[in-house]
Amino acid sequence: MSEVPFPRAVTGARVDRLPSAMVPARATMAGRYVRLEPLSAEQHAAELHRASHGDEEALRIWTYLPTGPWPSLEAYTAALREQSAAFDRIFYALRPVEGGPVAGQASYLDIHPQNGVIEIGSIWFGSTLRRTRAATEALFLLIRYAMDDLGYRRMQWRCNAENTASRNAARRLGFRFEGIFYRHMIYKGKNRDTAWYSILDEEWPELRAIFEQWLQPENFDARGTAKIPLSQMIQRRKTR
16 A cells, blocks of 8 residues: 655644643543443453454454454453553443444553553454444544543554555544554564554644534434545545
8 A cells, every 4th residue: 555644844843732641531431323431351351252253254353453363252351351451551342322232442552641642543343333433433532532631632543554444444534644664563473564644633623523523413324324424524634
C-alpha cells in the first residue's frame, strides 16, 4: 500500500494550555448503539472467546495482533486477567446496546498523560459487530473521551503496514498518515513494519462534528446501512 504522509507544520511553539495529565478511567462508556465495559475476565471471557475463536473466520482476527489465538478458554481467560490487571493499558469489552453478548475489544495504550498523547489499539470485532455503526461508535467514544473529557493533544493509531484493513479503518476514521517505522518490531517470529496515523487536537472538533452527524439515526436505513458513508464525509475534509 502506497500512502503519502499528510503535510503538517513542524512547530516549536510554546504550549500555553497543558494537558490534564489524567489517565482514562476504567469506567463504562455508553453510546446510542454500543456500550464499552471495563474488561473483566470473569464476566467477558466466555463471550469474547466465542466471538474470536468460534470458527476459522473468527480466528483470522489474530493474524495481525501481537498475541493470540489461545488453545483453550482457560488459557484465554488467563490472558484476559493479565490484560485487566495491567497498569499501562486499559481494555474494554464491546457490547451492542440492543443486547446480546460482548463481541469485540479495544484498549487505550501508549498513554502519556503529561504530554497528552494516547493511542487506541488491540481492536477487534466479532462477526456481529463488524461493519456496524456500533463498531464505529465504540472507537468514536474512545477518541471523544480522551480528546474532550481528558484534553489529550494527540490520538495515535498504529498497525502492521501489511494490514490493509486496519490502515483503511484509520483513514475512514479521519486519522492522518504520518509514515512507516521499518523493522519496528518482531511479532510471532516475523518482521513488522509499523504504519503510524494520528488525530491532533486542532483537527478533532471538525472530526467530532462529522462523527456526530454520521451517527444520527436518520442516517441509517432499516437494515442499519448508512445512507451517507463515513468515508465520504471524511474525504471532504481530508485535504484541508
